[in-house]
Amino acid sequence: MTTLIEAQELTKKYSVRLFSNLSLSVNHGEVLVIRGNNGSGKSTLLKILAGITEPTHGTIKRMKPDLIISYVPEKFPDDIRFTAKQYLYHMGRIQGLTKPELQDRISSLLRQFRLESEHANAIHTFSKGMKQKVGIMQALLAKPDILLLDEPLSGLDTGTQDDLESILYQLKLDGMTILVACHEQKRFNSIVDRGIILGDQPIQSEYYPAGELPHRVIIQADTNAQKLDFLYGIAGVIDKEPIDDGDVIRLDVEPFASDRILLALIQHGCSIQSLHTESEK
Structure with a gap:
C-alpha cells in the first residue's frame, strides 16, 4: 500500500488544545473517516493535512512532491450568481486547466453527479445538496490525488446523503x-477503510468496518521502568494492561497499527517479550 501523507505527533492549540500527539498515515485509494463531536478538531485536522493551516507541533510529510490535494469546506457560498457550468469553467481556468480539458471534464462531472439538467441554472437557486455537489465537483476538476471533505452531509436530507x-x-x-470529517456515526460504514476518532482525551483510535479484520495483535513488552x-498519542491501541506489578505492559492493538506501535515501544526503551494474534470474540 502506497502512503501519500505521513503525519507525526500533531498537536493543535488555539485558546484550548484540540488534539495532541496525533500520528496517522494516509494511503492511496482508501477512504478514511474522521469522527468526533463538535469542537474535537475534525475540521482543523483536515486543514492541516491540506496545508491550509499549520500544526502547533508535529510534522506533515507528503510522499510525492507533486501531490494534489483538494479541500471542500462544510459550507458552500449561498450567493454565487454563476451557473454551475460557468462556475466550474472559471474555477478550472484558475487551476490552470485548458479550455478543451474543461469542456470534457465538466461534462463528465455533470453526468457523474447527476446535474446535467441543472448546468444552466444559477447556483444560488440550488438546494444545499446540489450546492454541496458543485463544491465537490470543482475540487475534482484537476483530478486530485486526495479529496478532503469537511462534513459533506451536514444539513442534508437522507435521500441526498445516500446520493x-x-x-x-x-x-x-x-x-x-x-x-471525510463526519459526526454521523452510521454514515460511510459501507465504504470506509479506516477511521480516526477525536475525543476529549488525548487518545485517538482507528478502526475498520465490522467484519473486515478477523483478529487483533497482542504485544507484551517489558517497560524497563x-x-x-506516548501510547496515548498512537492510533490503534485498543486496550492496555499492566502486569507483573507494572513492569510489563500487555497491549491489544489493531493489526494495521502493530508496526507503528512496536517501533514506538522500542524507541522509548521498552523490550518486546512476545507478539501474537488473537481472534475477535
Whole structure:
C-alpha cells in the first residue's frame, strides 16, 4: 500500500488544545473517516493535512512532491450568481486547466453527479445538496490525488446523503483517496477503510468496518521502568494492561497499527517479550 501523507505527533492549540500527539498515515485509494463531536478538531485536522493551516507541533510529510490535494469546506457560498457550468469553467481556468480539458471534464462531472439538467441554472437557486455537489465537483476538476471533505452531509436530507455516499463510493472504485470529517456515526460504514476518532482525551483510535479484520495483535513488552504516556498519542491501541506489578505492559492493538506501535515501544526503551494474534470474540 502506497502512503501519500505521513503525519507525526500533531498537536493543535488555539485558546484550548484540540488534539495532541496525533500520528496517522494516509494511503492511496482508501477512504478514511474522521469522527468526533463538535469542537474535537475534525475540521482543523483536515486543514492541516491540506496545508491550509499549520500544526502547533508535529510534522506533515507528503510522499510525492507533486501531490494534489483538494479541500471542500462544510459550507458552500449561498450567493454565487454563476451557473454551475460557468462556475466550474472559471474555477478550472484558475487551476490552470485548458479550455478543451474543461469542456470534457465538466461534462463528465455533470453526468457523474447527476446535474446535467441543472448546468444552466444559477447556483444560488440550488438546494444545499446540489450546492454541496458543485463544491465537490470543482475540487475534482484537476483530478486530485486526495479529496478532503469537511462534513459533506451536514444539513442534508437522507435521500441526498445516500446520493452523495453513492458518488463517493464510485470515486473510491475509481481509485480516489478520500478523507471525510463526519459526526454521523452510521454514515460511510459501507465504504470506509479506516477511521480516526477525536475525543476529549488525548487518545485517538482507528478502526475498520465490522467484519473486515478477523483478529487483533497482542504485544507484551517489558517497560524497563519507562513512562508510557506516548501510547496515548498512537492510533490503534485498543486496550492496555499492566502486569507483573507494572513492569510489563500487555497491549491489544489493531493489526494495521502493530508496526507503528512496536517501533514506538522500542524507541522509548521498552523490550518486546512476545507478539501474537488473537481472534475477535
